[in-house]
Amino acid sequence: MVRLVRSAPQDMGTSMLADRAAHRPLEWDLRNGVIVRKARAHGLATPISDVLVPLLAAASDGPG
Numbered sequence: 038m039v040r041l042v043r044s045a046p047q048d049m050g051t052s053m054l055a056d057r058a059a060h061r062p063l064e065w066d067l068r069n070g071v072i073v074r075k076a077r078a079h080g081l082a083t084p085i086s087d088v089l090v091p092l093l094a095a096a097s098d099g100p101g
Contacts (some may be wrong), residue, residue: 057096065093
């Protein structure tokens with residue numbers, strides 16, 4: 038995985054990064070918030086998303 042990331046072009050990024058650079062709303066809730074909600078409904082833990090979702094929300098201009 039690390040090799041794959043390192044071999045990518047330097048100007049390559051994610052759609053969320055492109056949205057942020059273009060001052061468009063981030064779609065974090067559709068991509069990451071749903072993971073937390075669905076997992077909780079099934080009694081599953083999402084420790085990484087539990088950290089990531091609030092950070093994405095804070096970086097966003099509101100709900101994505």
